[in-house]
Amino acid sequence: MTQGSESIHKPFYLTRKKRFNLKQGLFLSLIRTFGFAGAIILFIILFFVAYNGISVLSWEFITQSPTEGMTKGGIFPVIVGTILLTVFCMAAVIPIGVTTAIFLSEYSKPGFLLNMVMMSIYTLSGVPSVVFGLFGLAVFVVAFQFGMSLLAGALTLAIMVLPYIISTSEEAIKAVPYSFREASLACGATKWQTIRKVVLPTAMPGILTGVILGTAKVSGETAPIMFTAAAFFTPGVPKSLFEPIMALPYHIYVLATAGTHIEETRPIQYGTALTLILLVLGMNFLGIILRSRQRKKKTW
Numbered sequence: 558m559t560q561g562s563e564s565i566h567k568p569f570y571l572t573r574k575k576r577f578n579l580k581q582g583l584f585l586s587l588i589r590t591f592g593f594a595g596a597i598i599l600f601i602i603l604f605f606v607a608y609n610g611i612s613v614l615s616w617e618f619i620t621q622s623p624t625e626g627m628t629k630g631g632i633f634p635v636i637v638g639t640i641l642l643t644v645f646c647m648a649a650v651i652p653i654g655v656t657t658a659i660f661l662s663e664y665s666k667p668g669f670l671l672n673m674v675m676m677s678i679y680t681l682s683g684v685p686s687v688v689f690g691l692f693g694l695a696v697f698v699v700a701f702q703f704g705m706s707l708l709a710g711a712l713t714l715a716i717m718v719l720p721y722i723i724s725t726s727e728e729a730i731k732a733v734p735y736s737f738r739e740a741s742l743a744c745g746a747t748k749w750q751t752i753r754k755v756v757l758p759t760a761m762p763g764i765l766t767g768v769i770l771g772t773a774k775v776s777g778e779t780a781p782i783m784f785t786a787a788a789f790f791t792p793g794v795p796k797s798l799f800e801p802i803m804a805l806p807y808h809i810y811v812l813a814t815a816g817t818h819i820e821e822t823r824p825i826q827y828g829t830a831l832t833l834i835l836l837v838l839g840m841n842f843l844g845i846i847l848r849s850r851q852r853k854k855k856t857w
Contacts, residue, residue: 606830613828627790627812628821632829637794638707638802639776639836642786645711645798646718646775651768653715654722658764661723662730663752681720687780689717694784708798710786717781718771725770729763730756762848769844773837779806805833 621631665671693713703709733756741751757764788801789811795802812826813819 610827610831613824635803635808639805646714650715655726657723658726662727678720690781690784705801706799707802710782713781713785714775725767726764729760733759765848776837
């Protein structure tokens with residue numbers, strides 16, 4: 558009786574197992590296909606930009622200023638302006654974003670107010686960048702009378718990336734096991750000492766990951782700085798926070814759409830785009846090094 562029942566149910570069991578394996582194989586194949594397709598598309602874009610822009614890259618192109626209506630010369634002020642915008646933006650947004658994340662994850666109490674704050678943060682993360690540009694124009698350029706300047710552009714970019722820094726930092730802090738906090742408090746440490754000595758060092762790799770991605774996002778934005786900081790042309794690097802600057806993404810936009818010699822400057826456009834990609838990769842690489850060092854400190 559037992560052998561007969563096993564012989565009846567065994568084919569059905571094997572059929573169900575084969576169907577499961579078939580579905581799993583199809584699903585994994587689909588994931589691999591989409592993954593390879595995305596990687597191939599990214600490689601094609603990078604190859605296209607590099608192929609058209611590599612001939613322009615040289616020491617003179619990196620160290621000289623644009624000349625003859627930006628049809629010749631280099632992009633040194635453009636590179637410096639992009640770096641200054643990114644540095645001042647992140648210098649303003651990181652302390653505010655991380656501090657806000659600490660408050661939301663460690664001190665705030667669940668309730669209606671916290672839910673409204675979190676919903677506002679997630680909503681602002683999806684607002685188009687051009688809206689932040691108009692906000693920066695109305696507030697920093699006009700109301701605060703900063704004018705078209707490095708300071709106005711950096712603050713606008715800081716407000717734009719602030720929700721992203723808050724959300725990623727908060728998730729990194731919440732990922733720290735609660736047992737770490739309990740062990741620190743049991744040893745007699747205060748809550749702030751626990752946060753500063755235990756929680757933040759443990760969450761630092763995750764926080765740095767958010768900062769790296771935020772830096773890449775800020776470096777390539779055009780719409781916010783178009784209204785607040787970027788100039789069509791400046792003869793040199795800015796000497797104060799209240800001067801306009803040139804930036805790589807806006808420079809590409811100008812050369813490709815608003816210039817008087819669009820076809821003539823086509824190689825410079827691709828060279829500038831390639832420089833922007835290399836600059837973002839360099840910033841990301843520096844952030845990855847800092848993150849790996851934090852992880853080694855955490856391990857030891």
